[in-house]
Amino acid sequence: MNNVKSLNKWANAHTYLPVDILRMALGVFLFMKGVYFFSNTQYLIDLLSPIDKFDKFGGGMFLIHYIAPAHLIGGILIFFGLLTRWAIAGQLPILISAIIINFMGQMHHQNLLLAILTLGVCIFFLIYGGGKNSADYYFKMQQ
Known part of the structure; x- marks a missing residue:
């Protein structure tokens, strides 16, 4: 818990508007x-087809129903901080x-680059947090 508090203090001391815009983007x-x-489920099924070979218990359908809602809800939460x-x-x-999955099946360079870039930004915000211009900071200050 002390690590999270120290990370929050550091992030709030070093908050800049471009970082908040990056979080919102x-x-x-x-x-x-x-x-x-959600609108192109067949595309998502095609993307997950390399792991379908190993799917014996219907986990592929679970993944389809996890990925789209996680992106929807997570995107809203991240936007507002x-x-x-x-x-x-x-x-x-x-x-x-x-x-x-990009290495297991057919290589899609654009999808791989997008996934690596998004993962890097996500890891940054996992460490950095929401920042000063976020709902997390606002609710913390209301206590």
Whole structure:
């Protein structure tokens, strides 16, 4: 708990507007990916096809129903800076799996680059937190 408090103090002392805009852009990007996956489920099924060979118990359908809502809800939470670290933690397994799946099946360079870039930004905000211009900071100051 002391580590999180010290990270929050450091982040609040070093908060800049471009970092908040980057957090909001990440939230919008993840939200739009969730909308795209909901509207094009066949595309998501095609992306998950390399792990379908190993799927014996219907886990692929679970993944389809986890990825799109996690992106939707996580994107909204990240945009507003509400429960930022928890929302990022929900995105990490999806992004790490996206990178691994690219190496298992046919290589999609654009998807791989997007997943690596998004993972890097997510790891940054996992450490940095929501920042000073976030709902987390606002609610913390209301206590």
